[in-house]
Amino acid sequence: MLKDVRLTRLNNGLMVATAPQPDAESAGVGIWIRVGGRYESRETTGASHFIEHLLFKGTPTRSAQAISQAIEGRGGYLNAYTQEENTCYYARLPHEYQFEAFDVLADMYLHAKLAPGDVDRERAVILEELKMYRDQPQAVVQEQLAEAVWAGHPIGVPLAGNERSLAGLTRDALDAFRRTHYLPGRTIVAFAGRVDHDACVARVEHTLARLRGGGAARFRPVTAKTRQEKIRLTRREIEQVHAAIGFRIPFSRHDRRRVALRMLNTLLGENMSSRLFQVVRERHGLAYSIHSTYQLFDDTGVLVIAAGLDSARADHATRLIAREIVRVREKAVGAAELRRTKDYLLGSFRLGLEGTGGQLSWVGESLAQYGRLLDPDEFIDLVRSTSSEDVRAVAETVFDPQRMTLSLVVPQKHPLDEAAWLKTLR
Secondary structure: OOOOOEEEEOOOOOEEEEEEOOOOOEEEEEEEEOOOHHHOOOOOOOHHHHHHHHHHHEOOOOEHHHHHHHHHOOOOEEEEEEOOOOEEEEEEEEHHHHHHHHHHHHHHHHHOOOOHHHHHHHHHHHHHHHHHHHOOHHHHHHHHHHHHHOOOOHHHOOOOOOHHHHHHOOHHHHHHHHHHHOOHHHEEEEEEEOOOHHHHHHHHHHHHOOOOOOOOOOOOOOOOOOOOOOEEEEEEOOOOEEEEEEEEEOOOOOOOOHHHHHHHHHHHHHOOOOHHHHHHHHHOOOEEEEEEEEEEOOOOEEEEEEEEEOHHHHHHHHHHHHHHHHHHHHOOOOHHHHHHHHHHHHHHHHHHOOOHHHHHHHHHHHHHHHOOOOOHHHHHHHHHHOOHHHHHHHHHHHOOHHHEEEEEEEEOOOOOOHHHHHHHHO
């Protein structure tokens, strides 16, 4: 599944990792940097995401078109993403072109021009991105939930920033942010597929070994004193009631309870077999979309139940959701449902690690998020050993009414009783 992974730390602190699949036709290459939205100040809000966009706009030796053609011209795929605590640039393509892909990513990482004209154009693009999401009530309800769960804290601020912060992100401000955080001690380069570790290390060392700097960057921690709002409400010219119920989790991704949490989320609302989907949609027909998801960070987390509800019967749906929360919190999961949940998690986990893309993500993200390579067998053993009572205990911890936030986007004239909704969910 994931064998013979090797790690080499260069003298400058940069980590090189390889996950070989000798028979694979493809290779994946990725660069992870330990920087994201929560490392930003009020003045630099959105900088990580902005820089991610700009790195694709060209270097002194490669135009934006040359960057994309170098990968796509080989039949490959090139992309990036920004998270709260990490940024990643990655490519996947036929294995014989893996070092061409690395050279492109390294050139972007080292030499992106951040030309003033590109900065202005990309600022306009990101402003349109903000408008696009604000036209989607299902996106608005999630954004305002995060802002309320961690009120006034960087982790709750939209990764793309806002109009005020984007206006202040000049070329010089963005370049200063990049130089502060894009450092070897905070960087992981990973390869997966038909790759050779020594050759990969030699290529990375040749290109990046001269870089210096990069101790552990600091971000503002989430503590018990971090403010959490109880409700956020927006009215729009829409048909449905969009609801997102968030529970701030009092433990981090480093806690062993993360596996029981994963199981709780799966049985509650991750797929079509889940309790919420079966009850709210299949049995009662009150929603098209209903699901749960969760995020764990270095010091906090959140579990979210989200749904687009029939506005005439939204109160009924809320009572059903509340009933399922109480049931999973108070009653142990039955043996058959526990077995199905474990089978789903283990099966999807194995499938996810089958390809080079999945292995690249596992290696890069575990090193970036945990500072160590997570052993897949450790996850498998934890799933197998997690009991019904473990899941119930985590549900009791997570579904604490004192850590609940309700986010709503509703039709303009909907007769919503906010107090009644909060009372029902508590």
